[in-house]
Amino acid sequence: MGIAAAFVPGFWTFTFLRLLVGIYGRKVSMIVAVVLEVFMGVIASFLPDYWSFTIVRMIVGFSVGGVMVVGFVIIMEYVGSEKRYIISALYQVPFTLGHIILAGFGYYFRDYMYFQLAISIVNVILLLYICILPESPRWLLAMNKTEEAIEILQRVAKINNMPVDDIRHKIEMDQMERQSSTLKKGTVADLFRTPNIRKNILVMSFAWFTCSYCFYGMAQYITHLTGNIFVNVVASGFVCFCACLIAIPVMRYMNRKMSVVLSNAACGICLLVIACFPQGIAAVVFACIGVLFSFIVFVIVYLYCTEMFPTVVRNAALGISSMMARVGSMIAPFVVDLGSYGVWCAPVAFGVFPLIAAALCLLLPETKDCELLTTLEEGEALGTDRQRTRNRNEPIEIT
Numbered sequence: 001m002g003i004a005a006a007f008v009p010g011f012w013t014f015t016f017l018r019l020l021v022g023i024y025g026r027k028v029s030m031i032v033a034v035v036l037e038v039f040m041g042v043i044a045s046f047l048p049d050y051w052s053f054t055i056v057r058m059i060v061g062f063s064v065g066g067v068m069v070v071g072f073v074i075i076m077e078y079v080g081s082e083k084r085y086i087i088s089a090l091y092q093v094p095f096t097l098g099h100i101i102l103a104g105f106g107y108y109f110r111d112y113m114y115f116q117l118a119i120s121i122v123n124v125i126l127l128l129y130i131c132i133l134p135e136s137p138r139w140l141l142a143m144n145k146t147e148e149a150i151e152i153l154q155r156v157a158k159i160n161n162m163p164v165d166d167i168r169h170k171i172e173m174d175q176m177e178r179q180s181s182t183l184k185k186g187t188v189a190d191l192f193r194t195p196n197i198r199k200n201i202l203v204m205s206f207a208w209f210t211c212s213y214c215f216y217g218m219a220q221y222i223t224h225l226t227g228n229i230f231v232n233v234v235a236s237g238f239v240c241f242c243a244c245l246i247a248i249p250v251m252r253y254m255n256r257k258m259s260v261v262l263s264n265a266a267c268g269i270c271l272l273v274i275a276c277f278p279q280g281i282a283a284v285v286f287a288c289i290g291v292l293f294s295f296i297v298f299v300i301v302y303l304y305c306t307e308m309f310p311t312v313v314r315n316a317a318l319g320i321s322s323m324m325a326r327v328g329s330m331i332a333p334f335v336v337d338l339g340s341y342g343v344w345c346a347p348v349a350f351g352v353f354p355l356i357a358a359a360l361c362l363l364l365p366e367t368k369d370c371e372l373l374t375t376l377e378e379g380e381a382l383g384t385d386r387q388r389t390r391n392r393n394e395p396i397e398i399t
Contacts, residue, residue, distance in 0.1 A: 215291060267293035
């Protein structure tokens with residue numbers, strides 16, 4: 001009951017941030033999320049009782065989710081399709097390094113108040129985004145703010161020593177092509193209004209739910225198998241770091257759909273094997289491999305989700321998927337406790353879901369090497385015979 005009650009403020013925090021993204025753009029919502037993360041984190045360190053601390057920490061958790069999701073969207077909307085897979089994997093590296101460094105904070109700050117204060121004050125540097133963060137040109141174009149988008153693209157092109165002369169012409173021609181499609185502000189309802197987009201968001205949400213459920217659940221399950229909690233956190237973070245590096249060649253040489261399907265299947269098989277060897281070194285090894293594949297899925301679905309949904313609903317799609325991932329991480333600790341009913345119960349409960357996710361992901365369209373979509377019509381046509389053929393011979397290169 002306590003966790004469920006604490007979830008409500010976090011849910012409305014997510015909803016508020018999503019509304020900001022739709023109305024005011026990526027930059028404003030990112031800054032709001034950062035401010036919430038920093039100040040709520042500091043406030044949490046001084047709260048005297050369990051309930052107030054839990055509720056504020058939930059708000060911190062969803063603001064962190066907002067920072068990660070909006071930050072990823074901004075980066076992906078700047079990067080060209082050729083380097084997108086590398087950047088999407090490297091984007092997760094600071095997350096894994098933070099995971100590892102967290103063990104050091106925990107080791108030296110044993111009092112929870114000082115620990116919470118220390119990890120929150122570090123984030124103050126993110127307030128620099130107020131001054132230096134640019135808006136996403138793709139969002140500006142989707143909102144018909146063409147002049148602002150052109151100005152930003154020309155500035156970025158100059159920084160990267162790229163030609164700026166033809167940027168205005170290409171942007172204006174692209175906008176004219178899209179005049180037949182109504183570029184409206186997308187809402188969460190648009191993700192469920194048409195059958196193809198609805199299918200994609202439901203499957204994608206389940207994929208995010210599953211990888212978070214398995215990742216956090218098995219990370220906690222490993223702590224039941226081994227001793228030192230600080231070593232466990234470092235080891236788990238190192239496994240995630242390796243997953244980020246492995247994901248780069250996986251995304252380069254395999255398509256998105258099959259990489260997610262095979263990684264989920266491998267994760268599920270590893271976790272089911274633990275049911276046969278629930279104790280000892282074998283269990284730890286297979287659990288670590290399962291966590292590795294689970295995090296590889298996490299890295300890939302961030303990019304896969306970004307490529308699958310158009311600009312006007314991209315942040316909403318990532319937001320809903322991220323929220324489902326939070327639900328998975330909330331359920332995971334209760335599943336770990338199923339061990340009291342049998343040592344095989346938790347591994348089986350974790351292992352079945354990635355296999356289901358692998359089967360469902362076969363229904364998703366392929367997005368590798370596709371230009372990012374802009375309109376709802378393009379999103380609905382993705383993976384069908386009606387998919388719009390776009391001219392890729394003259395991309396606007398600014399990176």
